[in-house]
Amino acid sequence: MTLPSDDSLTRNGLAPAHETGRVLLIACGALAREILALIRLNGWSHMDLTCLPAILHNHPEKIAAAVEQTILEHQATHDRLFVVYADCGTGGMLEQVCTRHGVEMIAGPHCYSFYEGNAAFAEHGDEITAFYLTDFLTRQFDAFVWKPLGLDRHPELLPAYFGHYTKLVYQAQTDDPALTTKAQECAARLGLSFERRFTGYGDLATALAKQA
């Protein structure tokens, strides 16, 4: 399966490679690269992937309905569906959708948590002044953070958005020095201190392995 550009994953998502199959993963576009890497690494050739536009991250109120629509489109064409969205700000709405359709979903409040491992993340749940970036969000920082918040046009709004944050935590899924440099630059642009935390794929790997 070919990986589309980050821009395309942000705006358009990803269609499944096959019209029918055994397991279809319904995921956020921000996870496409990592999921395809895991499929490749583990030889899970029976798994297919479809992604919703990653920019839904900025509109969590739309995620549950969009996932439900995708479930309805594919529940007859695939033996099993698995939703690779955590709660992601849906306030339990996504879980309700999955329960209603008898579809499993990955556990956790958001990808920052399952990348680090839900148990490990919960241990430092009081890290409330941290702003998280993943590999994908670092690459797409302008599309997800800088431009939607209007900071490209009005940098004077920075304190209104980030005045109470203290640090940017870059959760690295891969060892990529260039990406680490970019994440560091993002922290500087936001006026935050920087911490790199290597997570690898965390609970994403174990959750997908259970579907294999």
Next chain:
Amino acid sequence: MSEDQDDIILSELNDEELVEQMFDDLYDGLKEEIEEGVNILLERGWEPYRILTEALVGGMTVVGADFRDGILFVPEVLLAANAMKGGMAILKPLLAETGAPRMGKMVIGTVKGDIHDIGKNLVAMMMEGAGFEVVDLGINNDVDAYLGALESEQPDILGMSALLTTTMPYMKTVIDTLAERGLRDEYIVLVGGAPLNEEFGKAIGADAYCRDAAVAVETAKSFIARKHNQMSA
């Protein structure tokens, strides 16, 4: 909304045109122009409360409506709010001197574990604009912070805000604690924040969920009126 501002000299406009221009300037987030407009109206003998309600709150109501309708987005609302703040900073001391009507008192804060305050700040500002005295507790407030402020400030209204689905359940902790201590009926409890909805507000025992700052103001006014009616009955 506004065209090129270069040729407009605010002091040359009549009152009606000036207020209309201030609506445009507020919409465009032009703080200096708003401050200038407020000063001109003061020089012309307008009561501070009239400037606040007719020029500033009136203009911000348009901004709020366009935000609700998806015409304006958060950055534009923040700029407009910043402009309104500039005008209010001039008016605030004068409002106290001129005995502007007081609608009631509100204690407001973002809940424990949450550092987001954009919506809460907008509500606080619009409530002040509507004549409420507002005590802003800031961010990351636990039960003790809320209860302490309720005891010391004796407000009519408690407002709680949350942006995260992980922190919004804390509102129930606060309301349950109020109930346990027999204090729940002493206060009008209003809740708000992006992930909340009316159903959530009801489920946690709040008096109302307010989807935006304008709704918060209207809801607060309506509850205060009801409270006064009950007291006079």
